[in-house]
Amino acid sequence: MNAAGSQVEEECAQYAGQSQKGFITTQGGKLLCSKIIHLIHNNDVKSQVSKVLNECELRMYKSVAFPAIGTGRAGQSPAKVADDMLDAIVEFARKRSVQHLKKIKIIIFQTNMLRDFYESMKKREDSCSATTDSWMSLLKSFFWRKPQRTEKKKPVVLEKKVDLATFQICGESQKNVDATEAWIKNLILKEQFENSISDELIENFDERQIGTLTDLQRRKHVTIQLDNKLSPPCIKISGITRDVYFVSVEVQKMIQKIKDTEEERSKAELVCNLVEWRYPRSNDSFVAFDKLTNMQLEDAKMAKKPYLTVKINKKNYSVNLNTLQANDEQGKTITIQRVPKNEGKL
Numbered sequence: 001m002n003a004a005g006s007q008v009e010e011e012c013a014q015y016a017g018q019s020q021k022g023f024i025t026t027q028g029g030k031l032l033c034s035k036i037i038h039l040i041h042n043n044d045v046k047s048q049v050s051k052v053l054n055e056c057e058l059r060m061y062k063s064v065a066f067p068a069i070g071t072g073r074a075g076q077s078p079a080k081v082a083d084d085m086l087d088a089i090v091e092f093a094r095k096r097s098v099q100h101l102k103k104i105k106i107i108i109f110q111t112n113m114l115r116d117f118y119e120s121m122k123k124r125e126d127s128c129s130a131t132t133d134s135w136m137s138l139l140k141s142f143f144w145r146k147p148q149r150t151e152k153k154k155p156v157v158l159e160k161k162v163d164l165a166t167f168q169i170c171g172e173s174q175k176n177v178d179a180t181e182a183w184i185k186n187l188i189l190k191e192q193f194e195n196s197i198s199d200e201l202i203e204n205f206d207e208r209q210i211g212t213l214t215d216l217q218r219r220k221h222v223t224i225q226l227d228n229k230l231s232p233p234c235i236k237i238s239g240i241t242r243d244v245y246f247v248s249v250e251v252q253k254m255i256q257k258i259k260d261t262e263e264e265r266s267k268a269e270l271v272c273n274l275v276e277w278r279y280p281r282s283n284d285s286f287v288a289f290d291k292l293t294n295m296q297l298e299d300a301k302m303a304k305k306p307y308l309t310v311k312i313n314k315k316n317y318s319v320n321l322n323t324l325q326a327n328d329e330q331g332k333t334i335t336i337q338r339v340p341k342n343e344g345k346l
Helices: 006-015 045-058 078-094 111-127 130-143 174-191 200-204 207-220 241-274 291-302
Strands: 023-027 035-039 063-067 103-107 192-198 223-227 234-240 275-280 286-288 307-312 315-320 325-328 333-335 337-340
Touching: 006 023, 023 045, 035 045, 045 063, 045 078, 078 111, 111 241, 111 291, 174 192, 192 241, 200 241, 207 223, 207 241, 234 241, 241 275, 241 291, 275 291, 275 333, 291 307, 291 337, 307 325
Parallel strands: 063 103
Antiparallel strands: 023 035, 192 234, 223 234, 275 286, 275 337, 307 315, 315 325, 325 333
């Protein structure tokens, strides 16, 4: 409220007691927003978030940002708040009547709450249907900003593999030849199967994944077609049923690996914005760990693990997460730092 300025305080005093919806709306004051919606205390977080979202759509607002409602003085469980807020957002996003509100953000200042919201999202993703997956992708964007591509990737080409088999049929009559040809075609069709896999992440396949597909195509005697022009990109696998099934499973593993890598990178980026772990240089200054190690250290601390092994200047160090002392294999001890970036800032 102090950051918003006296004008907003005066508006709140003016409208206090007049609210019929459980909230009042004021100008943005000195904050970088056009409006502020002030919620009147209520333990039903899901209901409050739903009301605000519907109000934003009614007023044709394009974006809205929430704090972790109720986790401050109200003392509500961060895990329950995460579930309630995401429930409200998913239900709102499913409405076909939504036209104006395009961006919903949840601002988390306290590092320890990050895990609660992350776990709530993962829980939904694991239980959601294919239809809801698109909304889960939308929800992820509220927490994790995808890195902008600095350059356009060169298109990768999967070499087509076509092994032809030629049948020469001889018979006493044309009727017998035709019958034999039909019998052979029927056998082939019975054994043939085709499966298509569509996923946005196929666009991220590089030479390594293409090399793996080429090897699978050669070893399993299937035909693999990759079409990056479709939206989403598609991989079509044709061949004998058992081989198509095997290759399809391998392709899904490749896609999942890329997905896991991107999620880990995004989570590491977010953690880096909230807290920074540092190790000492030779000149008594401190330098930040790389983002992945930074996330691993923070995850280990949040999980209350006593130790974690990390690399510092290509040497293995065992970090005591309680004392922040790190020992290498020769017994050398250094002190590392954990520096919260936004704790206590609004």
